[in-house]
Amino acid sequence: MARPKLAVWKFASCDGCQLSILDCEDELLAIADRIDIAYFPEASSRMAPGPYDLSLVEGSITTADDVARIKDIRDQSRTLVAIGACATAGGIQALRNTADVAEWTRLVYPRPEYIETLATSTAIADHVRVDLELHGCPVSKAQLVELVTAVLAGRRPQIPSAVQCVECKRHGTPCVMVSHGTPCLGPVTRAGCGNLCPSVGRGCYGCFGPVEGANTDALAAQFRRLGLPEAAQRALYGGVTCAAPAFAAARGRHD
Template structure:
């Protein structure tokens, strides 16, 4: 980076809900300072000024679901020094990856009266399936403190300090008693990446895995525990097949509890 020239930031959207890029605007206390520290060159949700690259840092939200987007992500990569995926869609394919387990023509017909008008790929795939990703932020949505850490770290030329641990560790740190042990509530916390702050158990519900699988997640052991707690095959199948359905350990575990009659 050149002295005095502020690093440039770009924000890109693919198939997504806009919630992860909204996390940037949700940094109400930091937004104006951030806009002073970096040059926000391309952020269509926030500004009509859209400047051409190259960009020092691109934040990419959303998954690849159309042929056009598969081309577009290559152009984004080519224009970006660092590329960071933000959220479950960009990092793992998102909830729209449920189509990967179904017949997409059936999906199109279920929603649209004139399927011929719709152009879509059969799968929803993460950004890393198409281009090199320098860092991936998990979560549906991402945590805004993690986002600020990644932006600061990459622009300062250091490694982002994002811990890799399970939600269980975060629960213990927060002082939340285990919902599985104390209340028999099925929870995906033991196999889910931390980062959200272990919100769900603190609110008395089981983690639903929106940050995706943690490293070395033992999903089979957890599924066995769920069975002991009374969860049936179908609910185990559904639990692993949601916002990170296409992330490998979750995909495998949901397949292991698949039900031919109830493919959903």
């Protein structure tokens, strides 16, 4: 039987999620003979034509050309997965969504008339049907391996949906808010990072985006008990997942 064809695509991003794929060296070697990496410019000059069985898409949509290209990719892909914070929530570049992009362009570029960009940076799912999303900045290496393995096995990937606080409990990490009053987005953030920041005494920055049903109002009440000013609360939601609906709404309430 023909091997499933994998394609990896880039839009507006830092390439970190693609590098996470390349970082799966041992795991990729174990399945390399079962999958055809047909299109992955970050890793190879080989660019085989579609259709593709699995497309992994990194980055957000920021130009009119991006909109046309993602629709073409969707047409060529049996399964399309958005990977990382840019592809699932617009990325750090989505901070421009509430700003005057024309004014920013005028201030940054000596010839702004040459810049063609949309007023917003948006997730892949805002433009085409997405079969699955892998969150994070960067995306979880373990989740990437599980995704590709599941596709090869013909089953649905087992991707965690727990809140970050559950991951802290599993690792035996003391709550940074309870133990020393450090502001933390863990109670409203999806787990998946491997418990990076709380394990070294830092609050969660929300890199994996809001968990389903995120109660940002309850968290705001806790922040007020800690004496955190409204402006500081708003800044907490201004990271790489700032445009995820629950976090964008929370930012708006602290204006």
